[in-house]
Structure formats: structure tokens, C-alpha cells
Amino acid sequence: MNPYPALIVCGPPHAGKSTLCHALTMALREAGVAHYLFRAAPDGEGNWTSEAPPEAARALRKKGPFDQTWLAYAVGAVASRQLPFIVDMGGRPTLEQENLLDQCQYAIVLTCDAAQHEEWLERVRRHALHIIADLRSELDAADEVTLQNGRIEGVIGGLRQDRVSIQQPALAAVLAQVRERFTWRDEDVAVYHATHTPWPAGSVEIIDFDGLLRARGQAQFHDSDRDAITASLADRQPIALYGRLWSHLVVALAKKCDVRAVFMADQGWVAPTRVRLIEAPRCESESMSLAVQVEPGQRATLRVTKLQPYLPYVDTLDAPAVPAGFSLMIDGKLPSWLLAGLATAYAGCASLSILDPRNSTTV
Structure with missing residues (x-):
């Protein structure tokens, strides 16, 4: 049970x-x-x-x-x-x-x-x-x-x-x-899941988003938090993401670090999708379509469209490549395992941002 x-x-x-x-x-x-x-x-x-x-x-x-x-x-x-x-x-x-x-x-x-x-x-x-x-x-x-x-x-x-x-x-x-x-405390559940991982103890640093907010005495993250947290970690440092994930921080961390796992409330620890970039304007799988729209000023937008009511977890995925030197905005309300995988694949872009669908702003 x-x-x-x-x-x-x-x-x-x-x-x-x-x-x-x-x-x-x-x-x-x-x-x-x-x-x-x-x-x-x-x-x-x-x-x-x-x-x-x-x-x-x-x-x-x-x-x-x-x-x-x-x-x-x-x-x-x-x-x-x-x-x-x-x-x-x-x-x-x-x-x-x-x-x-x-x-x-x-x-x-x-x-x-x-x-x-x-x-x-x-x-x-x-x-x-x-x-x-x-x-x-x-x-x-x-x-x-x-x-x-x-x-x-x-x-x-x-x-x-x-x-x-x-x-x-x-x-x-x-x-x-x-x-x-509901008697479990956030901190207690976080400790439990941190000690039940698929990797050896101490080999991966867990970034607990809820714990970071508690330590700051905040209800939500700000841009300055994203920059400070990202700066505190070494390039390609092995990390795992836990808690209620803020998409903009997920992108920043995946661009800099080596995200080994993301915690999902319905699955536990899962690896980010491994994304292979190919020279094509559009890629389509059974559950989603990914298309890159090139715009003036060396900018591009990646649009991810669901082809069914939800996106089932996939371990590998093809996605369209972006011209060298371009900045990329990711548009789509995406699960964190996919967002982390995409941000890792596109880490070489001049910059990465994500569109917030609540107010059509980018961060």
C-alpha cells in the first residue's frame, strides 16, 4: 500500500x-x-x-x-x-x-x-x-x-x-x-528522497528548490536568486533537481551544470531526456512536435506542441538544431525532465530563455 x-x-x-x-x-x-x-x-x-x-x-x-x-x-x-x-x-x-x-x-x-x-x-x-x-x-x-x-x-x-x-x-x-x-513535512520528505536515490551517496548535489526558498524566507524566486544560485555551482557539476521547480532556474542550471536527475511527484527520480539535435526545421514524435522558428537579430524560438493530452516520459528525443551564435527562447508549458533535457542540448546557444505563458514574458 x-x-x-x-x-x-x-x-x-x-x-x-x-x-x-x-x-x-x-x-x-x-x-x-x-x-x-x-x-x-x-x-x-x-x-x-x-x-x-x-x-x-x-x-x-x-x-x-x-x-x-x-x-x-x-x-x-x-x-x-x-x-x-x-x-x-x-x-x-x-x-x-x-x-x-x-x-x-x-x-x-x-x-x-x-x-x-x-x-x-x-x-x-x-x-x-x-x-x-x-x-x-x-x-x-x-x-x-x-x-x-x-x-x-x-x-x-x-x-x-x-x-x-x-x-x-x-x-x-x-x-x-x-x-x-497530511502529516508529512516538506523537510522530512526531502530528507527521505535525498537518501533514496539511484546514485551513490555524495556523488550528486541535490538542489532542493523548496529548501532554497525556506532558507531565503521567500514564497517565490526572483531573477537575482536564479543568478546567485547558478553562480554558486561549478561548471558541469553533477546535480539533481528536487521540489517545486521554477522553470527559469531549471533552464539556467541545466545550461551550466550536469543535471543527472529530476524528481517527479508521480515517478520519483528520473533522468532528463537525452536530446539529439538534428538539422531539420521540425521534429515529431508520438507525443510532441518540436519546431524552430528563426527570427531577425540572430534569435530563434523553439515551439513544443503536445500531440496528446499529456507528455509521457521519454528518455531520448530528436530536436531541431539552432544556427550557431543564436539566442533561443523555449516556448511551451513543459515537464521539468523535458525542459532540463532541452536546456542541456541547447546550452551552446548565445543565451537561453523561456516564455512564461501566464504573461507572455521571457526570463
Whole structure:
């Protein structure tokens, strides 16, 4: 049995599940509680859509099919989790998609009316989950909740991305219930994973992104942090990347150092993709397309397009070469194992940057 708990947040579409999940994950981060928020529906929802301006969020939110490939990935990811998981479930599951529920122990049920409520309670009961919160979502209502036999019940209001607050009574009560079950601290889990590695002890330095933020007393990284951290490491120093990875620091570290592994919440330690550069304007694999667009001023952009709802891990990949002396911007919302592999392959470019899809800026 997996030692890490899994909590599924479930209910019909438009009940506010993703907004609730985002509020919970931000509060748990601030409290130093180890966890990972897994978006189990291929609809483009994620922390970036919660944190981006409205127009950018709409562009990021691209719904994909909940097909057999995605389902197998999602069920496998939750089953093999390497951290406590909060699972944001889709609102119209088939019986087969309900296999996700079998990988979890706890549930938050979020519904909008009586018919939905009975449907979802029956679904959760079929899979023998322990319900820690059973809430009716009403956008314009005030919170009104009670604790009954270890379960939060009642009304939660205002589950809008621009209005939700972890201080409101319903969310505060739910957070307390989650923290009773998610007892691992970030530091403790980091120590465990640092001592269970596929390489000999002491041969690779682990760059713990969360630990670096804690040491700085910060909630997020800044450009000056990226520069200072990168400067503190030797050229081609063997490193591994752990924690909630900041893409811009991943690129900088992969350009300078020898990234041996990246920690993934659903897989553990994996090697970055080995990327082979070839003389072609476009390369295509089963899961993605990579194309280089050459621009004036010795600049180029690498566009990575997903050809299926998610990018499965690949150990090797072909990518288009970039003319010598060019600066390259990587455009795409990419998993860290791929981003680190691409940055390593293109380390010889005059400069490397990544487009932040939340605000169309480069860093």
C-alpha cells in the first residue's frame, strides 16, 4: 500500500473544484506541508490558470480528451505517487474513470444541488472513501459549515478565483481536516528522497528548490536568486533537481551544470531526456512536435506542441538544431525532465530563455 495519503476533490463541472484545490495547495505550501496537486482532468486547468490574467488563463485552458491513454496515465500517477496527493477530478466521470477513486483514501464532495449531491455521494460510497468534507457550492452565499463526526458539512460560498480566501470559515475548516491527514513535512520528505536515490551517496548535489526558498524566507524566486544560485555551482557539476521547480532556474542550471536527475511527484527520480539535435526545421514524435522558428537579430524560438493530452516520459528525443551564435527562447508549458533535457542540448546557444505563458514574458 502506498504510504502517502491521497485526497480526491470531486463533484460536477463548475462547482469550483479547481479553485478550491488551488486555495488548499497554496495554504499547505505556506504551512510547509508536503503534498502535490494532481490535475486528473486533461482540461488545461492548473495553478498557472489560477495565477494568470483572465485572457492568458483562457489561452492556457485547452481541454483535451479523457481517453484511455490519459486515464491509464492518471490512474498510474496517483497509484505510484511519491508525495501526499490532492487529486482534482473531472466532473463527468465514466465508470472506468472512477478507477481514480480506488487510488485514494479521502474525498471532498463539492456539489451545487440535491440531485448532484446524491449522485456524488453514491459514487464516493461505492469506492469506500472517507469523506472529510461534504459541501454545497453557492457563489454568492456566505459560508455556513458544521463539523459532524469528523466531516465538514454545509455551504461554501465565493469559489471564484478572484474572491476565494483561505481565511473564510469553510476553507479554514477543510484545511484543518486536510492537515490532520497530511502529516508529512516538506523537510522530512526531502530528507527521505535525498537518501533514496539511484546514485551513490555524495556523488550528486541535490538542489532542493523548496529548501532554497525556506532558507531565503521567500514564497517565490526572483531573477537575482536564479543568478546567485547558478553562480554558486561549478561548471558541469553533477546535480539533481528536487521540489517545486521554477522553470527559469531549471533552464539556467541545466545550461551550466550536469543535471543527472529530476524528481517527479508521480515517478520519483528520473533522468532528463537525452536530446539529439538534428538539422531539420521540425521534429515529431508520438507525443510532441518540436519546431524552430528563426527570427531577425540572430534569435530563434523553439515551439513544443503536445500531440496528446499529456507528455509521457521519454528518455531520448530528436530536436531541431539552432544556427550557431543564436539566442533561443523555449516556448511551451513543459515537464521539468523535458525542459532540463532541452536546456542541456541547447546550452551552446548565445543565451537561453523561456516564455512564461501566464504573461507572455521571457526570463
